[in-house]
Every structure is written in structure tokens, then in C-alpha cells.
Amino acid sequence: MKNTISHRVADFLKGFPPFNMLSIEVLEDIAVEINIQYLDKDGLVFKEGDNPHSNFYVVHKGAIALRKAPQNEMVDLCDEGDIFGLRPLMAQENYKMEAKAYEETILYCIPIEVFKPYALKNKSIGNFLLESFASNTRNPYAKKHRGKLYGETSGEENEAIVPLFDVQQVRWSKNIISCETSTAITELANAMKLNKIGAILVLKNKLPIGIITDKDLRNKIGTGEIPISGTAIEIMSSPVITYGEELTVTQAQMGMMASGVSHLCITKDGTPHTKAVGIVSKHDIMLSVGNNPSVLIKAIQRATKTKEIKRIRLSILKLLRGYLQQGIPMTITSKIISELNNACTKQVIELNLKKMETPPPCSFVWLAIGSQGRNEQLLQTDQDNAIIFEKESNGDGEPHKSYFLKLAQKINKGLMKIGYEYCPADMMASNPKWCLDLDSWKKNVSYWISNPGKNEVLLSSIFFDFNAVYGNSKLSDELSDVIFETLKRFPVFTTHLASGALQSPPPSGFFRSFLVEHDGANKDNFDLKRRTLMPLTDAARVLILSHFIKGINNTAARFEKLATLEPNNKELYLSCSYATKALLKFRTKQGILHHDSGRYLDLNSLSKEERVKLKRTFKTIKEIQELINIRFKVSQLL
């Protein structure tokens, strides 16, 4: 029975090979037979060695990780429109790898019996499948790197950090910016500026005959050799070095080295006599390597779609994993990764600002609050954010709030798409309570400080670690000033904040007395965030606020500052700073291991040494809590 859903499924399939080689009528017939499967993150599709299912799979939403024993190395990540699990069905063998949902995923399960006749009948489909099996990539037409579907597992542990990239296909940009031989230099330079590219292709009769790069502009125009009133043909480098579509990273590198150029042109058959289909720059190759923060930052800033940012985030994660394995100090690691994460957020904001019909009616600032505000968020967790906009209205009766709420909704959604889940407590800028003009915010924080009830202290502890990520930071500075002025007038608030910091004492030791959490899904795990990181974060906050120090949000940095302010407690503060970093590292490693926020620690996965380290942090937390208890006379509150 054809129906609304089968139409939709067919409509989706027709956008991807090999289904695009079938008529829509055939797709409709196939679609009727399809099962739609929903999977949680980590939901299993099949295990290595399992008997083949009666259907193969197409990813509709989300992503599926294909992993191979013995090291469980991820050989491929399939996303929207990718096919997997087909070859074993065709070859009638068992699955050679494991397929698990990398994130929440919707799959279309296509019965092989239904599909096979079409694959046999339709030669182009058969060829596509043969090619994709033979080339070891899932999709021979895929322009981006697809991993090696049947890759031999690499021998050494360390190689896993940087996967063998040299035989990968280069991911090149299909979006060719080009000009004619007669195009004016100023015009082509503007096109390059607008598209933020370093090279522009010169076409004649649609064939690439030359290329103009930043270098040409510098060496030929900048030096005065050729007047700026000239045309493309006068400054272009010619001929263009061309390659075919299957260019690998190594080939590209060799090609660039051999001819001393920084850009290669991809043409239909690899010669300059066919249509140009893409351009590869050194930058693209660097990106394939994926372990260079400055390249990643550039890639983020160039992203024109949220989806691109999501892909870059995978590289950031790879970088993070590399840093952790290579033992790069946590201070540096967290700085770089936070910078990258902030750049992603900024870009999401930029992209969504462009989607608004009008520019903002007044200046505003986007605040990251909570852990992101403290630059302690290495892995993606929930998003916590807020907006301060300059004023309620421009006096024309048109309130600004609706504009910023609309903007915030888009941004929150964009952030969700790149992997920051919605805040379960709705502390997001799209919540009318967290999207306010400066005066309302001032009133709010003053109220919280002067009436420190339980909720007010809770709200303050989340909000006061704000960090201006995008926009007019004068607004957030002004708000900080108000916070500190009010704090001076209501010292009792600090006591309440201190009491909040003592809410969860650390566990006293291991195992017998080790407190494991009892809330369902995580009942065998230790809540690293609540029991260790939060007490330290809360302690640092109340101490630094009591010294009226502003502008330091990072917990470890706060403790380091405190160590200089109070020499007599220097040792304790430094060990707090150390503990914070160590715990953050624990959390990040756990998060990478389980592909989640890393909040819950799997006790069995710890080595003896790690346990000792962890236990040492408990002691430090205990000491800092005692100090707070005495200094702020918290017990008097009771």
C-alpha cells in the first residue's frame, strides 16, 4: 500500500546513489517494503560475525559507526544517504564489522529480496555496487574521504591517532569560483574576497586554462608589474595542473610539490581538456590530516552550512584525542579546544544572523554560561546560554525581545545540530527568561544577590560564570560591574553561595565506601561531575567572587589566581587547580571512550594508578570545603 510515508521514503532515496538510477515509480514500490528503524546512540545494528540480516541499510538521519576488531577501530562513519551492510548480503557471508549508532539514528531497512532484482536488472546499479565494493569505499562517487571500508587494521596503537590518510581521496571543494580571461582584476579579487578563497579558476569555453592565486595578486599587481586595471589573462598562472576525480592525498601533495603550486584543478577526466569540477588547495589537504587547530579554525570560519561545522567537530574531537594520548598539558589542551568550540558557536551565530530577515535592532551579546562559560567544556555536553540585548526597544513601541527570541531559537537549534544537546533545564537563550535586555538582567542579578534563596543561589552559580562568545561584550562587562557592586552591598550572599558549594561532599574513599550513583541508567557509575568537579567549581567561584576578581572564569585558573592572592593557602589552591585539571582529563577521556559527556565514570575502566589519582582529588576537595566552611561561617546559616 503506497502511502504518505512510502512517498517520503522514496523521495529521500532518489537523492542518493544507487537509488537515483531508478525511476520514482520503482522507488515507490521498493519504499512500501521498507522498515524504518529508530536507534538510540550506541544502539546495535549488527555485530561482527553475525549472520546477514534479510535487509541492508540506508541512513536516513544520524550516523552509524562501522568498527572492526581487534582494536575496535572505527573504519567508517556513515551519514545521511549512505548504504551499509549490503556486501555481506550479496556475497552471502557474515558481517565483517560491527555497526552501531554513533548518535541517535533513523535507518531505512531495505529487504534484499526486493532490491536484488533491480540490482541485477539495472546495469548501472550493478556497476555502482561492484565499484563500491572493489574500491573499498562505500560510495565511489563520494567526494569526501570515506575511510577504508575493509581497511587492514593498523599495527600500532599510536597510528590510530592519525589514521592512514595518504591513500584517502582528497576532499575537494565542488563549489568552483571562476572568472573569464577578460574579467577585470578588481572584479575577480572581489569575488575571491566575497568567497573567502585563495584562488580563482580562469575558464575559457568552460575549460580551465589558468588559475589566479593570492600569490599572483601579490607578485604581479602588488609589485606594480601589471596595472590593477588589467584583466585576468594578464596575471593568471598557466597552464593549470589538473587531476582526475580519484585524487588521493599523497598524489595531491606530490603534484603540488612537483609543480610548485598550491592549487590543483580537478577535471572530469584529469586533463585540462574537460570540464573543471573542483579545486584542491593545500588547505584542503591539511584539513584531511585534521590535526592542526589553525586549519580547523579557518575551516570553521569558512563554513557556510551548519552541517559542515558538524563535520569539522569530528576533527576537533580527533585532535582532542590526540592531545590526550600524547599527554599535552591540560591547560593548553583545554584552551585550544575551547577556542575551537567557541569558534563553532560563533560561526553558528553568524550563519543564523544571516538567516534573519533584518539585522538586529540593537547590539547584543551571546553568553555561554555554565561549563562552556568557564571554558571547561571539552566535549559537547548540553548547551547553556543566554542573550543580553542593549535595550528593551528603540522607543517606537516595538520590543526587541521577539527578534532576539527568534534569533536564539535558530541558534539553539543550530547548536543542537552540531552536537550540543538542548539543556534539560531549559537554560537557553530561546527561553524568554534567559533572553533579556541589559536593564532586566541587572534587575535580575541584583535580586538574586539581595534575596539569596535556594533558587537564586542556584541560578547565580550557573549564570555568574558567563563568558561573552559573540557580540558586544561591553554589555556583559557592564553586567559584571553590577554583580560586583551588589555583592559588596550584600555580603550575606557570599555565605549562601558558600553553603551551596558544600552541598555535595566528596566520597571518602574507594569501593567499600565509594558512593556510586543510584539513578537508573548510571547506577554502576560514579557521577564525576556532581561529586568532584562541581564542588571544586563552586568553591573556586565563591572564593574568587569574595576577592571581587572579575574576568577569570576557568576553575583551574581561578585557583591559580587565588594561590597568588593568599600565599598562606597557596599549596591547597594549587592542588585544587591540579585536581580540577586531572578530573577534567578523566572526564574527557571517559567521554571519548563512551562518546558521551563523560559525566559518569566507569569504575572498572580505571587503572590502579588512575584510582590513586582520583582518590587524591577527594582529599583536596575535602580540604577546600573545610576552608570554605570556616571562612564563610556557613554553619551559622543553619
Next chain:
Amino acid sequence: MIFSFFKNTRTKSPTNHPQFWVDYVAQFSKDQNIDIQSKFIVLDTETTGFDYENDRILCIGAVLLEKGHISIKNSFEVYLIQEHYNSETTPIHGILKKEKKDKATEFEALKNFLNYIGNTPIIAHHTMFDVNMINKALSRHGIPPLKNKLLDTVALYKKSLLRSPLIERKDHYSLDELADKFNISKKDRHTALGDAYITALLFLKIYKKLKEKTGQVTFKRLFIN
């Protein structure tokens, strides 16, 4: 079993209920043990309006959910011939213009629907509205109301929310609102089957949230009837 007699003889029951109702009721003989692996029917109806008395069902759409799978073949979609069509209620869903669709009489549609759902628990968004609409239609033909166990994605969503002073709880959450929250594509919104599909995904996502929150989900406590 009292109904088995009638079933075998294929006669009308003494209360003059049609055979399909008799067959339907017969399936509720024993207690059902329901967990996430069980079968569920996810339902949506499009109607001419919100008045149980005067408005009519335009279309019933439903998908069968089993172990996280939705089988397209086993979905249900029926458009109803509008006998008492009030021209003042202009088409809302664009359904009325689609004359090409195969249409069934209300009686036929209900019969097929009951055959389709059997004793499977029903999930919907604001379930009571759809169920009341169907029950009203049943009663027009002298048939008693549905007997299936009912789940409501709105009620489930409310249960899944954190208890926090920062969260405002609302009585109503529209399907649009929750689809946005859970990042579900809203294509085919306002077709009964399309909405049923969205509701099915929503149910799975909310279930996951509930499980994370409470550890174990007991369906017995979640049914609204």
C-alpha cells in the same frame, strides 16, 4: 469464552453489534504484558474541527511500531467520505480536495481500523482527542467505545521533564513544538499518517528520556486508561 460461539457461527451478537466488533472484543480476553518490545499502534486522525458532536473524521492514519521498527507495509491510512460535510468548514488539511484518493464510508473505515488495531495498545499525541473522535463515530453506528490501552505522548513528555524550578510546565505541548524540541522533521505534518509517523518517533525519543531519568519504565503506570 462467550464470544467464541458467535465468532464461529458468524452471526450477529444479541446486542446487534457487527461481527468485526465481536472479533475485536474477543482479543481482549487476557492480560497483556507490555514493554518497549511490544507492538504499539501510533495513531493520528484529521478532523473537520474540534467539536466531538458536529465535527467528523476526515482521515485516520496509523503506523505499527514494533521493537523500534516501523513497517511501512503495515501502516494504515484511510480517507473518509464526508456525508455530512459542512461547506463552512473549509478544507484545513487539503484532504477534501484530494478526490483521487480512495475513500471509505465511516462504517467501512471503522471496520478496517478495528481489524487493523486489534488489542494493540494505542499511542497518540493528545490521545483523548483522537480516541473520543473515533468513539463518537463508533457510537453513531451503535458500537461501543475502543477498549485498547492508551498512551499519550504529551503525558509521557511531562513525566520526562526534570523537576526544576526553572522549567515551566505547560498543560499542552503541540506536536510541532515537541517535534522541534526533539529534532524531528516536520514534513508531511497535517496528514494523518505523517503525523502518526512523527508521533511514533516522538514516542521513541521520549521513552529514551524517561528511561534515562527513571532507569526503568513500567508501562502499566503510564497508560492513561
